[in-house]
Amino acid sequence: MLRALLSIAACAACVTLASAQERAYFVAYDHHMEEPGSLELSLNPVFGHPEGGNAFAAAWLEVEYGLAGWWTSELYLTGQTTRDESTLFTGWRFENRFRILDGDRPVNPVLYVEYEDGTGAAKTVQEVVGFDNQEDLAAPNAESSQRTEQEVELKLILGSDVGGWNVSENAIAVKSLHGEPWEFGYALGASRPLALAASPAPCRFCLENFRVGAELYGGLGEQGNLTLSGTSHYLAPVVSWEVGKATTLRLSPAFGLTSSSAPLLLRIGFTYEFGNVGPRIGGWR
């Protein structure tokens, strides 16, 4: 027992705080991968009040690990609580991202593969596809939690870094394993630090620690019915603050752009990163 505790303490001593290139976005992915051997924990609450439904607070817990320079793996756990209804665990998802090409290119492609197992009561709106709309968010928990959903999600992530700006484009395709047609969506993001150069002295509130931008995401209909009509779209300014060496806070109000969209979703993100947590694939030889 003592030996086990000493081993754990020794491992903990090796763990360092690290600061990676955290994305500012909540929905769009950029092309930057988690550093190999680093573990990132992120808690992301979402608040909303859909028309015809009760106000809710949902959240996802994200555990991200860099397995290799070209491979990042993530586990998500989601839940929600709805006023005057109930509090629910709404499912999990497991995703992997693969960076295809080495080096920095004008456009850097990343492939994303995800399996999701959850219920229709999920309200985190981590992506918008098909004809997702605010009626889904307004449905009573007692009803929506009875609907199970197993899905495979594919994304093509394209990212560029130009003149301090990050520009990211995601094409999304989701296939329900219950025989429903493919659903499609998109997410776009652009962000930039408020100061491009770092100041020589340590500082917490200086401009270099803030990144601002916006993301736009929405549904594109489904297989055989690709359309913008009847779909939800959101425009969301984002601000990210690198509070300390390993801690990042993010904030984003997402404004619904169509009658199908929820009027407002407020997102908050808290991220903490540990470097040198575990093994990785590849290395200096």
Next chain:
Amino acid sequence: MRRITLACAACVGLGLAAAAAMTSEIEIGDPEIHLSLAGAPTDQGARENPLASDPNAARAGGKLYARHCASCHGADLQGTRRAPGLRTEAVGQASAGEIEWFLRNGRMRTGMPSWSGLPEARRWQIVSFLQSKR
């Protein structure tokens, strides 16, 4: 049944990934970093550091190094199990342009990330810091 199968497949995938990661051997070596730096295109390697005359650049670079690089390369550039030390002949002889090019592009196979997400000015600040340690 399908649900259980898929959940099992996900777990097996995760297990295989962990097993593959566990089998990796990491060795620290100067030749690899030398090859990486030497891979910079001639025009990129020939660039001068635009912050070379800025007396604050190395200090700012030191702050950035501590934030982004030290967890792998060591607080004193001495290297760790994960990445080579940077007080080496290869780094010492590299031009400012070659180092900035390598920071921007990384070398995915070895685990060195592309730091293109850092604005170019910050990469040059890191170059100033590294060159001040020669």
